[in-house]
Amino acid sequence: MLSVEAPLLDRPRADILRAAAICFMQRGYAASSIDDVARSLGSTKGRIYHHYPSKADLFADVFRAGMDMNFAAIEPVRAQPGPAIGRWRKMAAIHCGQMIRTKPFQRVVWEGVELYLRGATTPEQREEFTRLMQSRDAYGRIFREAIAAARDEGDMRFDTIGIAEQLMFLTLNSPLFWYTPRPTETDGDIEAIVGEVVAFAARGLGAAEENTR
Amino acid sequence: MLSVEAPLLDRPRADILRAAAICFMQRGYAASSIDDVARSLGSTKGRIYHHYPSKADLFADVFRAGMDMNFAAIEPVRAQPGPAIGRWRKMAAIHCGQMIRTKPFQRVVWEGVELYLRGATTPEQREEFTRLMQSRDAYGRIFREAIAAARDEGDMRFDTIGIAEQLMFLTLNSPLFWYTPRPTETDGDIEAIVGEVVAFAARGLGAAEENTR
DNA sequence: ATCAACATACTACCGGGTATGTTGTCAATG
């Protein structure tokens, strides 16, 4: 599930990506130095600058990898037939699981969105970031259309779709901010957490109590 | 509502606080420079360092001011009699409104919590930050006890109280991340947003549909 | 022998912090 290589075919870059993701997660983009990332790899800057032209490009590639993993994860259930609410429940559970299992990458995605919205990008980086944001928007639209369809089918009810989408994503993303892996943790433990989060989001969106599965 | 002076009695510091809050909100703590804050005040570093010994202390004081405003805001309804769910609904609405109306300060509180949890503080600052975190925990406990009581009274249902508290706060805090003030906005518009957010959180916590008021 | 994949050494600059002016106010004093 943490396959950075899959859409990459590029082993040396994958190691750098993982280390960078963890570094950016721990200290944030601005407070992370390239030397930090290199040190956590037991290497030096030269290695990183050989593969990435700048710190911003490295960050952007972590962002991209995170989004790629998300798209890949929901792909199997994305076009599944049946009522929208069933599709949404599966997609939501997968997405929430991604936040837990690939947390470092997803925190970079989160911070990347914030950096973009704050306009904290140089004009050159702006173009690359805009592409990444379009990717994220496309991903968001999949969920938005699912809950819109579920509302049309009478399985959800909420007022403003924009607000509903925001609240839904924040709920599903919330493990990014409070989940910390425990040594003895099993897949079942994680699924239990995901279950609670998805249940909260579903009820919040006005869905009935777990009729679909 | 945006009275920084109230618990301060110190006008010059209040101006610095506001400017710092906005700066920290826009670029984040690490990427904000003291010169940035000073520039936004039409001044220079000297002014700020005359009132605050370091950047971290300035940040901590913005944090403190934000928490003070939150405590003051919920004070009137905090010990109100009647069923817990009614108290919670009012507290939740007030808290959510705070996120909108005093957004710059609340984003600093948010980032302060993150910095603390990441351990991105020097040993000296650690002590001050610990006090601030205790304040925030005390604030959180007020809400936690409210939803716990509401569950005992049969008006809410959820499994893990810890997760429920996290999801509740993230939902109520969410305007921090997507709300942007519009020029033509009225108090009614804001209250409409707050209403939707609180309704989402209430349903998420398993409350019935607005029977209490 | 060439080149990818690094390491090393170096530069330039930004930003936190400090040391040192400058100015207005206000209180005490002769």
Next chain:
DNA sequence: CATTGACAACATACCCGGTAGTATGTTGAT
């Protein structure tokens, strides 16, 4: 009532550590 001295509230000038980025080795594989 004018003077002076002290101090708060800043501004200016400077230092210095850290960091992004670059330029230049070095080495192993093909």
